[in-house]
Amino acid sequence: MAVYFSILLVALTLVCGVVWVIDKFHWAPQRRLKLAVAQAQCEGELGADAEAKIMEAPFFIDTPVQIFPVIAFVLVLRSFLYEPFQIPSGSMMPTLLDGDFILVNKYNYGLRDPVFREKFVEIGAPERGDVVVFKYPLDTRIDYIKRVIGLPGDRIIYRNKSIYIKPACTDEVKDCGSYKQIEQNFVSNGDYHDGDVPLTRYKLKLGEKTHDILVNNQILPRTAHFFKQAGTQKDEFVVPEGHYFVMGDNRDNSLDGRFWGFVPEENLVGEAVFIWTSFDFERTQEDLLPTWVPTGIRFSRIGSIE
Structure with a gap:
């Protein structure tokens, strides 16, 4: 659309x-x-x-x-x-909620023409931890939003609900010989739910971005459904050149790169940088007004996205 x-x-x-x-x-x-x-x-x-x-x-x-x-x-x-987007699902909770309206910075990653999406000005590239909007690789008519976990050349392991990263060797990255576990610090349990199941909230740091994630400890890792890549373990991903590996912050309720692979650089739309408004949608089918009519404004959510 x-x-x-x-x-x-x-x-x-x-x-x-x-x-x-x-x-x-x-x-x-x-x-x-x-x-x-x-x-x-x-x-x-x-x-x-x-x-x-x-x-x-x-x-x-x-x-x-x-x-x-x-x-x-x-x-x-x-x-x-800048382009406005609406968050339609909970895959990026707690960072972004269903009903958040965000602004996406479209020049951070280079300028593209609006029809053929050919880049004509190089400006920058995604960094680890950025929240990005991109064209879903399996159907480019759909916009997705996830967080960048792996950069080109990185090796990523997602095991026991934890991320391990072996960064690609570059002039800036010298410590690239072994995997490093991304530390997850417990924040709370039960602030958010998946149905009746309380979700555990952790804080972690990716690159320069500190953010929270949610984990459902009652769901086993679905490695059997992970994207299969030749020459890797079933829970390991090697990011090709010109591609990025992304995941949702709501780890067990996100259809992300673990299941379909990598985001080509040309699919990038921009970086999500700001929540400009946020609505509650708590109506049911029994209510007089339609369910798409907001029930309130969440003023506390307005601000920058980490």
């Missing part, structure tokens, strides 16, 4: 832009010339109503001219700066 909207927005902007240019350099001067001729032929002053009628453009010209600056601004903002 987002792809179709981008194409429609670009097409509408182009059409309105062409009309705006033609009007500015041809039709508007023609109307001014017509007004000058009418004034010259009139013995007295033309009335304001008559002048306005002569200068008035037809609706099929005036409407595109009026809306062009607005949609051009929206196109630039949405394509190259």
Whole structure:
């Protein structure tokens, strides 16, 4: 749906832009010339109503001219700066909740054209711990949001609900010879639930990002369903060049890279950076109002995303 909207927005902007240019350099001067001729032929002053009628453009010209600056601004903002998204599920709890409305920074990872998504300006790349929006590799019509765990060349193990990372060797990373377990510090139990099951909350640090995750200790690791990669153990992942390995913060309720593989760099949309509003949706089918009507605003959730 987002792809179709981008194409429609670009097409509408182009059409309105062409009309705006033609009007500015041809039709508007023609109307001014017509007004000058009418004034010259009139013995007295033309009335304001008559002048306005002569200068008035037809609706099929005036409407595109009026809306062009607005949609051009929206196109630039949405394509190259920030795009709003809604969180539709609980796979990123507790960082993001169903009903959060977020802003995604679209220039951190380079500028792309809004239709073919070809990068034309290199700016930066995802860092470990970033929360990213991307096109789901198995169906690029769908936008997903997860956290970056592995960078290109990394080796990742997810075992006993813990992450082990062997980073790729680079000029900046010298300690790349062995796996390092990402420490998980207990925070609480029961703040969040999966049905009737209390979830355990841990705090951990990935790269420069400190964040919380949720674990359902009653669910065994589903390694039999993990993405199968030649030459690795069943719970090990080697991130190819130009790809990223991502996971949801709600570890046992997230369809992420453990099950379908890696995110190609060209699928990246941007980095989720800010919650600009958040709604509660607690209505049931028995309520008078539809379930999509919010029951309240969670002001405490507005702010930066870690």
